[in-house]
Amino acid sequence: MTRDNSGISKTASALSFIADRFPLEKMNLEHMLAHKEVPVHKMSWGYYTGGMTMFFFMIQVITGLFLLFYYQPTVSDANLSVEYITKYVSVGGLIRNMHAWSASGMIFFAVVHLITAFAMKSFEKPRELTWIMGVLLLIITFTFGFTGYLLPWNQIAVNATKVGLQSVEDIGQYLPGMLHDVPRILRETFQGEASVGQSTLGRFYALHVVLLPLALAGLLGIHLLQVQVHGMSQGVDEKPKKQERFFPVFLFKDLTLWGVLFFILFTFSLCIPFESFLPFPLLAPYDAMGATPPGIKPEWYFFFVYYPLELLPFWVILLASGLIGAVLIFTPWIFKGSSRKTLGFIATAVSLYLLIMTLFGEQIYHLLKH
Numbered sequence: 622m623t624r625d626n627s628g629i630s631k632t633a634s635a636l637s638f639i640a641d642r643f644p645l646e647k648m649n650l651e652h653m654l655a656h657k658e659v660p661v662h663k664m665s666w667g668y669y670t671g672g673m674t675m676f677f678f679m680i681q682v683i684t685g686l687f688l689l690f691y692y693q694p695t696v697s698d699a700n701l702s703v704e705y706i707t708k709y710v711s712v713g714g715l716i717r718n719m720h721a722w723s724a725s726g727m728i729f730f731a732v733v734h735l736i737t738a739f740a741m742k743s744f745e746k747p748r749e750l751t752w753i754m755g756v757l758l759l760i761i762t763f764t765f766g767f768t769g770y771l772l773p774w775n776q777i778a779v780n781a782t783k784v785g786l787q788s789v790e791d792i793g794q795y796l797p798g799m800l801h802d803v804p805r806i807l808r809e810t811f812q813g814e815a816s817v818g819q820s821t822l823g824r825f826y827a828l829h830v831v832l833l834p835l836a837l838a839g840l841l842g843i844h845l846l847q848v849q850v851h852g853m854s855q856g857v858d859e860k861p862k863k864q865e866r867f868f869p870v871f872l873f874k875d876l877t878l879w880g881v882l883f884f885i886l887f888t889f890s891l892c893i894p895f896e897s898f899l900p901f902p903l904l905a906p907y908d909a910m911g912a913t914p915p916g917i918k919p920e921w922y923f924f925f926v927y928y929p930l931e932l933l934p935f936w937v938i939l940l941a942s943g944l945i946g947a948v949l950i951f952t953p954w955i956f957k958g959s960s961r962k963t964l965g966f967i968a969t970a971v972s973l974y975l976l977i978m979t980l981f982g983e984q985i986y987h988l989l990k991h
């Protein structure tokens with residue numbers, strides 16, 4: 622009887638948890654438009670970073686659909702189709718630049734959004750699932766960058782993908798028992814053949830244009846629903862100066878900011894080709910017999926882990942990554958009683974680390990290496 626009561630109590634607790642996170646009475650458009658308010662305080666700017674991430678995701682979808690009309694996901698035609706888009710399709714080069722720049726913008730603001738949400742303690746009850754969805758969305762966003770990197774099928778892309786997939790398999794040597802084989806199976810699943818080739822390109826293409834967008838859209842829907850239902854967290858310890866209506870005041874400001882971002886993105890894409898920042902010709906096709914270009918580096922948003930990986934043993938980075946991943950997922954419970962001052966200090970330290978490794982990681986690497 623006691624065991625039955627315990628089971629009923631656990632079920633009731635689980636149902637209560639779900640009901641608190643998905644209150645049906647608030648899940649309607651009228652409530653969101655008529656009653657939702659946004660606190661105004663010194664950290665209010667953080668509320669707009671989620672909208673900025675959403676804006677760049679929309680640009681990714683629109684420009685990506687355009688590129689799909691011309692891109693050929695085969696090892697013989699992939700690079701040629703990218704060259705054709707860039708040189709011969711009307712506004713093809715502009716669209717491709719917008720796709721590349723917006724990818725960087727999306728990752729940048731996704732990271733900023735997560736850090737500001739952490740600093741404002743936006744993971745407090747009943748927003749635990751909102752936070753977890755945000756962490757998963759960030760992981761998917763980085764995976765977009767990794768899978769899209771291979772699609773131009775140039776020398777740097779193929780060699781970088783080989784290194785990345787081999788790093789996945791190397792994780793297995795640090796895992797016990799049956800887990801030892803899981804990274805190898807993952808690498809074989811994504812690679813599809815003995816070496817990076819047509820199967821790899823096809824699978825990365827499917828991930829990049831079908832599976833990841835569907836996963837992101839689903840998680841984003843849940844994330845946005847949670848935000849709308851529970852509203853914006855207060856964000857600071859002191860009482861907000863005032864509350865402003867989400868509709869139309871906050872939404873108008875958000876859309877105005879989107880217009881500014883579009884102007885900046887369009888200007889950058891029109892005047893500064895994304896590949897002008899790269900030390901190698903992006904359109905050079907992959908040659909299996911060719912030499913690996915010197916100075917290979919991943920995209921800037923992987924520098925925070927790339928340079929430490931060059932300096933420290935692989936197991937140290939693996940252990941640190943696992944711990945950080947666990948902390949991110951369980952943040953709502955780990956930092957439940959922490960003050961916003963403490964969270965702000967941690968957020969600032971993380972921001973400084975990411976900024977320093979992104980801007981000066983190469984110089985630090987050469988300084989310590991020599």
